[in-house]
Structures are given as C-alpha cells and as structure tokens.
Amino acid sequence: MIKVEGLFKNYKTGVVEHVLRGIDLEIDSGESVALLGPSGSGKSTLLNCLGLLDSPDKGKIFLHGQEVSRLSEKERARIRLTELGFVFQFHHLIPELSALENVLLPASLLGQKPTERAKHLMQRVGLEEKAHKSPAQLSGGEQQRVAIARALINGPRILFTDEATGNLDREKALEILELLLEINREQKMTLVSVTHDSTLAMRYETKYSLQNGILKKCS
Amino acid sequence: MLTKEWWLLTYKWLFGQKKAGQEIRKASYLMGASLWVALISGALGVGALSFVRALVTGFETQLALGVSDFFGPLSYKSGWRSEKEHELLAQKISYPVESYWQGQGLLVGPKTGRGVMLEGRRMWGASQQCSNLNNNTNEIPLLTIGQNLAESLGVQAGQNLKILLPGLLKGSLNVKVNAIKSFGLQELDARRVILDDLSLRCYLKASGKTLMERPGDYLGLRFYPKISPNDEVALMSEVSVLQKLIKETLRDAQPLVKTSKEQNRNFFKGLGFDRAVLSVVLGFLTLAACLNVAAALFVIFFERDKDMMTLRALGMSPLQMRRWILIQGFMIGLLGSSLGMIGSGAAALLFEKGKLIRLPPEVYNLDHLVFSFSWPEQLGVYLFGVASALFISWGVAYLLSRMKIVEVLGHRR
Ligand SMILES: Nc1ncnc2c1ncn2[C@@H]1O[C@H](COP(=O)(O)OP(=O)(O)OP(=O)(O)O)[C@@H](O)[C@H]1O
Ligand SMILES: [Mg+2]
Numbered sequence: 001m002i003k004v005e006g007l008f009k010n011y012k013t014g015v016v017e018h019v020l021r022g023i024d025l026e027i028d029s030g031e032s033v034a035l036l037g038p039s040g041s042g043k044s045t046l047l048n049c050l051g052l053l054d055s056p057d058k059g060k061i062f063l064h065g066q067e068v069s070r071l072s073e074k075e076r077a078r079i080r081l082t083e084l085g086f087v088f089q090f091h092h093l094i095p096e097l098s099a100l101e102n103v104l105l106p107a108s109l110l111g112q113k114p115t116e117r118a119k120h121l122m123q124r125v126g127l128e129e130k131a132h133k134s135p136a137q138l139s140g141g142e143q144q145r146v147a148i149a150r151a152l153i154n155g156p157r158i159l160f161t162d163e164a165t166g167n168l169d170r171e172k173a174l175e176i177l178e179l180l181l182e183i184n185r186e187q188k189m190t191l192v193s194v195t196h197d198s199t200l201a202m203r204y205e206t207k208y209s210l211q212n213g214i215l216k217k218c219s
Numbered sequence: 220m221l222t223k224e225w226w227l228l229t230y231k232w233l234f235g236q237k238k239a240g241q242e243i244r245k246a247s248y249l250m251g252a253s254l255w256v257a258l259i260s261g262a263l264g265v266g267a268l269s270f271v272r273a274l275v276t277g278f279e280t281q282l283a284l285g286v287s288d289f290f291g292p293l294s295y296k297s298g299w300r301s302e303k304e305h306e307l308l309a310q311k312i313s314y315p316v317e318s319y320w321q322g323q324g325l326l327v328g329p330k331t332g333r334g335v336m337l338e339g340r341r342m343w344g345a346s347q348q349c350s351n352l353n354n355n356t357n358e359i360p361l362l363t364i365g366q367n368l369a370e371s372l373g374v375q376a377g378q379n380l381k382i383l384l385p386g387l388l389k390g391s392l393n394v395k396v397n398a399i400k401s402f403g404l405q406e407l408d409a410r411r412v413i414l415d416d417l418s419l420r421c422y423l424k425a426s427g428k429t430l431m432e433r434p435g436d437y438l439g440l441r442f443y444p445k446i447s448p449n450d451e452v453a454l455m456s457e458v459s460v461l462q463k464l465i466k467e468t469l470r471d472a473q474p475l476v477k478t479s480k481e482q483n484r485n486f487f488k489g490l491g492f493d494r495a496v497l498s499v500v501l502g503f504l505t506l507a508a509c510l511n512v513a514a515a516l517f518v519i520f521f522e523r524d525k526d527m528m529t530l531r532a533l534g535m536s537p538l539q540m541r542r543w544i545l546i547q548g549f550m551i552g553l554l555g556s557s558l559g560m561i562g563s564g565a566a567a568l569l570f571e572k573g574k575l576i577r578l579p580p581e582v583y584n585l586d587h588l589v590f591s592f593s594w595p596e597q598l599g600v601y602l603f604g605v606a607s608a609l610f611i612s613w614g615v616a617y618l619l620s621r622m623k624i625v626e627v628l629g630h631r632r
Contacts, residue, residue, distance in 0.1 A: 044625075044629065048625045053532055053624050053625050053628075054623075054624075054625045073536070073537050074536045074537065074538060077531070077534050077535060077536035077537070077539075078534065078536065079534075080532065080533065080534040081533065081534020081535075082534070084534075086532055086533070088628060092525060092526075092529040092532075092628065094232055094526050094529070096231055096232045096233075097228060097231055097232060101228055101231070104224070104228075105228065105530070105533065106533045106534060108222060108224045108225045108228060109225070109530075109533065109534055109535050109539065111222045111225075113222075113224045150533070154534075
C-alpha cells in the first residue's frame with residue numbers, strides 16, 4: 001500500500017518552480033495505477049518520489065505503513081532493492097552484459113544468483129531464447145522486456161514504470177502493457193505507471209491526472 | 220555484500236567484448252587506454268621509488284662494508300692509553316680487539332712518494348713478544364694499503380717501500396706491502412695506510428732504533444665483532460656492552476664507542492639526505508602517477524554514469540558503490556605496485572649484471588653498484604603505492620556516490 005500526504009516539490013533553477021503542490025494519494029496493494037498529465041507536469045518527479053529515487057521537500061510517503069520519505073539513502077536503497085522495481089523510458093541495460101546477466105544484476109547486489117528464477121522471468125517476458133544475447137542485439141521492445149524481468153528479479157511488491165512504452169510503436173507498446181498488467185494481476189503486485197497516452201491508460205484500474213502540481217482522480 | 224558473481228559481472232562490464240551492433244561507448248577507447256596509462260604510470264612511480272631506494276641502500280651497504288673493513292665495526296677512541304688495559308683484556312672479549320694510533324707519514328715507492336695517514340695497529344691477545352714473531356726480528360714492518368695508493372706508488376703486494384715518520388722516527392724505514400685492499404672510498408684507498416704496530420716495534424728494537432713517543436699518537440681500540448656493519452640494532456647493543464665494560468675496566472666515565480658509520484657520520488649523513496630527497500621527489504611522482512589511477516577511474520565511471528546510477532536506482536547503496544569503486548582502485552594500485560616492484564627488481568638485475576652505473580672514480584672506488592632490496596623499506600614503498608591508489612580512488616568513490624540518480628537518469632539529458 002502506498003499513501004502520500006501533502007507532497008510538495010520545488011526546483012530552483014533561477015526561479016523557483018513549484019512542480020508538486022500538495023499531492024495526496026492512496027494506492028492499494030495490487031492496484032494498477034496510471035499517472036497521466038501533459039509534458040512537464042511533474043509525473044516523473046512524483047514517481048521518483050514514490051520510488052524513493054528522489055526526496056520531496058515537504059509531505060509524507062508511507063510504503064506498507066512505513067514512513068519512507070525521510071529515511072537515509074542507505075535505507076532507501078535497501079527498500080528499492082527488495083521492495084520496489086523500476087522500468088524507465090530508456091531501458092538502461094548494461095550493454096556489456098547479456099540479457100540474463102542484466103536480469104541477475106539486482107539479485108547479485110543481494111549476494112544471490114537465482115539463475116532459475118531469472119530464466120523463468122525471461123520466459124515470462126517471452127525471451128527465453130534470447131537470454132544470452134547482448135542488449136544491442138535485441139529490439140527496443142525486447143530490451144524493455146529484459147528491463148521488466150530485471151525489475152522483477154528480487155520479487156518487488158510495487159513496480160514503477162515511467163513511459164516504459166514511450167519509445168515503442170503502438171503495437172509493441174500494447175504488448176508490453178499487457179505483459180505488465182498480467183504480471184500485476186498474477187502476482188498481486190502494485191503497478192504504478194506514468195504515461196501521457198490516455199488510451200493506454202484506459203487499461204489501468206485507476207487513473208490520475210497531474211496538472212499544475214495537483215493530482216486529480218479521473219473517472 | 221559484493222560476491223564473486225558481482226565481480227565477474229564487474230569484470231565483464233569493464234572489459235567485456237563489444238558485440239556486433241552494440242553502441243560503442245563514447246570514450247571506450249580512451250577508457251581502455253587510460254586504464255593502462257594508470258596502471259603503467261602507477262607501476263613506474265612505484266618502480267622508480269623501489270629502484271632508487273634499493274640503489275641507495277645497496278650503495279650505502281657496500282660502502283659501510285668497506286668503511287667497516289677499514290675501521291672495524293666498532294671503535295673506542297680515548298686519546299690516552301689506560302694503565303688498566305689488562306683489566307679489559309682479562310674480560311675475555313670473544314672477538315678480536317686491536318689498539319691503534321694514528322700519525323702522518325710519507326711513503327716512497329718506485330714511482331712517487333705520497334703523504335699518508337698512518338694507522339698503527341696491534342692485535343690484543345696474540346703474543347706481544349717479538350721473539351715469537353716468526354723468530355725473525357729483522358722482518359720489516361708490514362703495511363696494508365689501498366689499491367689506489369698502491370697504483371700511484373707503483374707497488375705490488377710483497378714489495379717494499381720506504382716510509383718516513385716525521386716526529387716519530389729519525390730517518391726512513393723499509394716497510395713491506397703485506398696486502399693491498401679496496402675499501403670503496405677514495406679517501407681510504409688513496410690516503411690511509413694500516414701499519415702492523417708489533418712488527419714495527421720489533422723491527423725497531425732489532426735495528427736499535429726507537430720510536431719517539433708523541434703525545435696523542437695513541438687513539439684507542441678497534442673491535443671486530445662478527446656483526447654486519449648494516450645491522451644497526453646488533454651493533455648498538457654491542458656498543459652498550461662495550462661501554463659498560465670500558466667504564467668498569469678502563470675507568471673512562473663516558474666511553475665513546477662508535478660504529479664505523481658513526482665515525483664517518485658526515486659521509487653517511489649526506490647519503491641519508493640524498494636518499495630522503497630522492498624519496499620525497501619520487502613519492503610525489505608516485506602520487507602523481509596515482510592521479511592517473513584517479514583519472515582512469517573518473518573516465519571509467521563518469522563515462523558509465525548512467526550504468527552507475529541505474530545500479531543505484533536498482534538498489535545499490537552508496538556505501539556499496541563506494542566500496543565497489545574503492546576495491547577497483549585498490550586492485551589497480553595492487554597490480555600497478557606489483558608490476559612496479561617486479562620492474563624495479565628486473566631493472567636492478569640488469570643494471571647490476573651489466574654494470575651500467577659507473578661511479579665517479581675520484582670519490583668512490585667501487586667496481587660496480589650492488590642493489591640491496593631490504594624488506595621493510597621495499598614493503599614501505601609497495602604499501603605507499605597501494606595506499607596512494609586507494610586514497611585517490613576514495614576521492615573518486617566519494618564524488619560518485621554523491622551523484623543524484625534522477626539527474627543522471629532523467630531523460631531530460
Ligand atoms: N532536476 C531538475 N531541475 C530543475 N527542474 C526540474 C528538474 N527535474 C524536473 N524539473 C522540472 O520539473 C518539471 C516537471 O518535470 P517532470 O520530469 O516531472 O515532468 P513530466 O511530467 O515527467 O514530463 P514528461 O512527460 O516530459 O516526462 C518540469 O518543468 C521540469 O523542467
Ligand atoms: Mg517524465
């Protein structure tokens with residue numbers, strides 16, 4: 001469960017830019033949530049705060065009841081490693097490593113090497129044949145699938161995606177979205193996705209739109 | 220915790236083959252090169268430091284051997300002869316002891332004559348009776364002279380010379396060159412002469428001459444314990460033993476017992492100073508070389524800042540990252556330092572075998588230089604190299620662990 005109370009975030013680049021101006025939000029476990037909004041509205045900023053990649057200026061974030069917005073970077077890293085998964089617009093795979101090794105990377109940060117689980121995840125994202133290829137030898141959609149498998153390797157309870165399909169054509173984007181939603185349903189894993197594509201957003205249980213720093217639930 | 224798996228991945232990440240079609244990192248060539256530059260310059264710095272230390276230590280050791288060969292490992296200088304010498308003699312010192320005096324003299328050989336500093340020595344314990352000296356009291360006094368002196372006088376071992384001892388002896392004497400030695404220092408080899416005091420006195424007695432006693436001619440004792448002149452610790456403990464003995468027997472309240480190095484303090488001090496200056500200069504050089512390690516790490520990691528921050532986003536803690544970078548810097552330092560030590564050893568071997576370093580013959584009389592790799596010293600150099608690399612990579616690690624994830628990964632860039 002994610003709970004957000006009165007979240008504020010400013011950027012100071014010459015002038016102060018109020019990006020988030022008091023966000024309140026509650027997301028249930030296993031829920032699929034889409035964050036919509038025009039470019040520059042602060043969707044990524046909000047997601048980064050929720051995913052503990054960035055800290056808000058004001059307000060509180062609770063993950064499964066724990067107040068996390070004021071934790072040390074060490075503790076936040078630990079939560080990211082074990083509880084959260086991320087898929088970005090750019091896959092950010094490490095080019096020198098094979099797809100399978102990329103998937104294993106977060107597990108190795110825990111000192112584990114769950115090869116079977118990694119292979120199973122590769123199969124789940126439909127890439128069991130290409131586990132040993134390097135990212136450069138995969139298509140954009142396949143790269144995103146590897147990134148999804150990587151995000152899932154440590155069994156996170158929440159998966160955050162930021163424009164995960166933004167670089168793909170419509171057909172591929174839909175496939176990836178289906179995959180994400182299937183995993184969301186199968187594993188009762190909370191899915192929070194940023195997108196600016198409202199048709200894709202239709203597939204999510206809950207939709208929010210961010211405008212002028214305020215979050216509104218769409219019906 | 221960073222496991223073996225993790226290091227395998229790291230290794231692939233740093234050195235992995237670029238597969239076909241893969242985007243080539245902007246600075247991948249630079250990166251490969253800078254890693255080597257870092258390694259080699261680190262190795263050169265440490266190698267130079269190690270090489271020079273071994274050279275100076277070898278040089279010092281060798282000269283100390285020569286100097287000790289001449290002066291004896293330990294000497295006691297009093298300026299007056301004690302009535303109580305028999306008490307010291309009775310202490311049964313387990314190694315040879317000589318008493319000595321010094322005086323100016325003139326040696327005349329087939330080629331030329333030379334003014335020399337003469338040192339008359341008489342071994343203790345050996346028979347002090349002339350009658351026991353080969354039964355031949357006509358035997359002429361025996362000299363030990365340095366190689367350079369022998370050459371300039373034009374004399375070889377076994378041949379005779381004339382000696383004049385103004386103030387000690389009227390007229391001249393025949394003396395025999397008993398041995399020709401090389402002590403390493405021109406000062407000793409060209410100007411100093413050791414005279415067998417007993418043979419001199421017996422010869423004088425036999426020929427009816429007498430030595431004029433000159434105040435101050437007696438100087439002291441030379442001790443020959445079986446201790447390497449470079450083993451300062453053993454020497455110093457022997458010094459205190461002797462000081463105690465001399466205090467008790469010769470009634471000298473503050474006996475000055477010195478090692479051969481101390482007697483030539485100015486010379487060895489100069490050498491020590493040279494070594495210190497060289498070490499500081501080369502230490503800086505090594506540090507500068509380690510800056511290359513830093514530069515390499517910067518290139519490696521900043522070029523891969525996206526990868527680094529992806530790892531952070533995935534949950535690598537700042538501490539884990541710092542440790543990860545530190546260990547890599549440490550490995551480079553370890554490898555570079557090891558290479559440097561190996562290189563230094565190889566170079567020393569080459570220089571020694573090839574006799575590549577020539578010393579100014581007007582100062583030193585060493586055929587060639589011997590390198591001496593002393594353990595504590597070389598370990599210090601090695602650790603210095605590793606520590607510098609570690610220190611520098613700590614800085615890199617610190618800067619990198621402070622990078623903001625979202626600023627690097629944000630697709631705004
Ligand atoms: N590091 C930063 N420094 C200064 N301003 C920033 C920074 N990051 C974001 N901003 C500003 O905050 C605002 C929100 O940015 P954000 O990336 O959250 O928008 P977004 O909704 O994700 O947009 P897009 O759909 O284009 O990804 C933008 O106006 C941006 O200029
Ligand atoms: Mg965004």
